[in-house]
Amino acid sequence: MSDYTANGDLHQVKRVNKTEFVIYFALIFSLALLPHVMGWLLQTVRHAKFPRLGPMQRALKDAEAITPMIFRG
Template sequence: MSDYTVNGDTQHVKRVHKAEFFVYFALIFSLALPLHVLGWSFQTIRHAKLPRLSPLTRAWKDARAVTPMIFRG
């Protein structure tokens, strides 16, 4: 006789709607962009040369890194 109670109640990953993900992504991106613009400008003035990454790229990378962390639970 088989025992189905052992693996009967497994947890499944809850999928998040793409719209909710993009709302959080846009919010994080919009909050990170001004901070990266300030940091980029100070770094440009301090070192007298342009940094390798633009503030837009840095804010995009931060939003791509932080947003999935919110939904991992």
């Protein structure tokens, strides 16, 4: 049986407000959308074929990667 009282000073994880997370996510997504649209158009014209990911998917991927980094402490 383990004795958990020996390490009573463990770091507690603080939960982030979901509303704040959604606000940051939406802000990052909206700021990333225009550069990805421009890059997607440029890449489509240059290579004469559609890229694998569309601009919305790329912006979503960026927002999913960046937003959790903000709340890590």
